Amino acid sequence: MNNVWNSGKMEMKGKKKVMWQRIIDNLQPGYIILTFDSMEWVRGETIGYGSFSTVTLATPTDNDSGEFPPLMAVKSSDSYARQREIGDCDEIVRCYGEDRTVENGDEMYNLFLEYASRGSLGSNLKKLNGEGLPEATVCRYTGSVLRGLRHIHANGFAHCDLKLRNILLCCDGAVKIADFGLAKRTEEVTASSGVQIRGMPLSEADVWALGCAVVEMFIGETAWSFKEGSHFMSLLIRMVSERNFRGFPRTCRDKEETFCQNPKKRWTAEMLLNHPFIAVDLDPDDLEETDIHLKTEDVSTSPRCPFEFADWVSASSDSETQYRPFDSLDERIASLATDLIPDWSVTSNWVTPLKKKESILGFHVAMGSAHSNESVED
Numbered sequence: 001m002n003n004v005w006n007s008g009k010m011e012m013k014g015k016k017k018v019m020w021q022r023i024i025d026n027l028q029p030g031y032i033i034l035t036f037d038s039m040e041w042v043r044g045e046t047i048g049y050g051s052f053s054t055v056t057l058a059t060p061t062d063n064d065s066g067e068f069p070p071l072m073a074v075k076s077s078d079s080y081a082r083q084r085e086i087g088d089c090d091e092i093v094r095c096y097g098e099d100r101t102v103e104n105g106d107e108m109y110n111l112f113l114e115y116a117s118r119g120s121l122g123s124n125l126k127k128l129n130g131e132g133l134p135e136a137t138v139c140r141y142t143g144s145v146l147r148g149l150r151h152i153h154a155n156g157f158a159h160c161d162l163k164l165r166n167i168l169l170c171c172d173g174a175v176k177i178a179d180f181g182l183a184k185r186t187e188e189v190t191a192s193s194g195v196q197i198r199g200m201p202l203s204e205a206d207v208w209a210l211g212c213a214v215v216e217m218f219i220g221e222t223a224w225s226f227k228e229g230s231h232f233m234s235l236l237i238r239m240v241s242e243r244n245f246r247g248f249p250r251t252c253r254d255k256e257e258t259f260c261q262n263p264k265k266r267w268t269a270e271m272l273l274n275h276p277f278i279a280v281d282l283d284p285d286d287l288e289e290t291d292i293h294l295k296t297e298d299v300s301t302s303p304r305c306p307f308e309f310a311d312w313v314s315a316s317s318d319s320e321t322q323y324r325p326f327d328s329l330d331e332r333i334a335s336l337a338t339d340l341i342p343d344w345s346v347t348s349n350w351v352t353p354l355k356k357k358e359s360i361l362g363f364h365v366a367m368g369s370a371h372s373n374e375s376v377e378d
């Protein structure tokens with residue numbers, strides 16, 4: 001089914017116009033019949049919570065034409081994500097349409113998405129208890145994400161929140177990029193002051209983020225550890241000032257095009273798709289995949305602005321936790337108030353060494369994320 005978007009409203013192949021319908025007050029929670037382009041659907045169990053959204057299952061109730069899959073994920077939040085502007089691609093979680101409802105007095109925007117039944121790569125990796133993924137698996141997953149990124153960037157957008165939790169696994173093993181809540185047009189970024197900033201390296205930042213994700217897939221933990229109590233700025237200082245690629249083959253370090261602290265020299269998604277690490281022909285037998293089927297994701301949220309880092313807990317919390325957005329600016333600011341004095345010291349943490357073949361190391365350096373303070377054997 002191809003969605004046609006018209007003035008912010010959805011039409012499906014010229015069918016009936018969108019019909020907004022308020023939910024009926026006395027329906028049981030968890031079994032709400034709503035209207036989605038004249039199609040009724042039922043909200044199912046909760047899959048997980050994001051910073052500003054709740055994701056639940058959704059089932060169409062009158063799907064005789066088979067236009068929708070029998071099971072979808074519906075992401076509900078107080079604003080629309082930009083996914084519809086980016087367009088379809090096999091490596092991006094499919095968006096079937098959107099709907100607006102009023103639930104418990106709050107207006108909700110619902111985005112109907114392809115259901116990725118095997119959860120996120122982040123959750124799958126966590127179940128491996130610090131073990132990384134096999135090389136062939138990392139290679140395949142990275143190739144998929146790169147194709148998705150190429151599509152996003154080619155359409156003039158940057159994802160801006162690429163991380164393993166936003167890379168989902170479908171039941172057929174396909175790997176897809178999700179969560180476009182922070183996606184931005186690459187040519188125009190508006191600062192909080194309202195000033196338009198041009199030339200921000202947003203696509204390059206996506207590539208950097210992918211590099212971090214690749215490191216994480218290999219070593220089973222995040223590329224840069226962020227010690228409890230340390231300040232976010234100390235992490236930034238290390239990432240920006242550290243130029244010591246100790247532990248990586250000199251051949252990789254010396255290549256100007258792969259030394260990419262400078263975003264302009266960082267490889268693009270298109271270029272990385274031709275890197276030997278990705279362009280290799282994989283034997284299907286090598287694709288030893290983690291087979292952890294997830295039903296419910298843990299709660300983990302990304303900071304939306306620098307002020308949120310101090311409170312950001314990357315570890316999961318109880319998935320029963322109710323999503324509750326801040327009601328007002330005052331409430332948000334009050335939640336940030338603290339008597340603690342920031343710790344501006346620089347820690348000695350750095351990336352855990354990677355013992356992988358040279359092409360992989362080169363790939364990491366190309367993405368600007370290969371930093372290590374220990375030796376790596378070839």
Ligand SMILES: Nc1ncnc2c1ncn2[C@@H]1O[C@H](COP(=O)(O)OP(=O)(O)OP(=O)(O)O)[C@@H](O)[C@H]1O
Nearest residue numbers: 048049050051053055073113115116179297301302
């Ligand atoms: N299409 C989908 N299929 C299956 N699970 C999904 C789908 N979309 C999101 N999820 C899961 O729902 C949970 C919430 O996702 P969401 O994108 O709202 O937030 P997040 O990326 O986890 O956090 P944040 O909002 O801080 O980035 C996540 O655990 C995610 O894996």
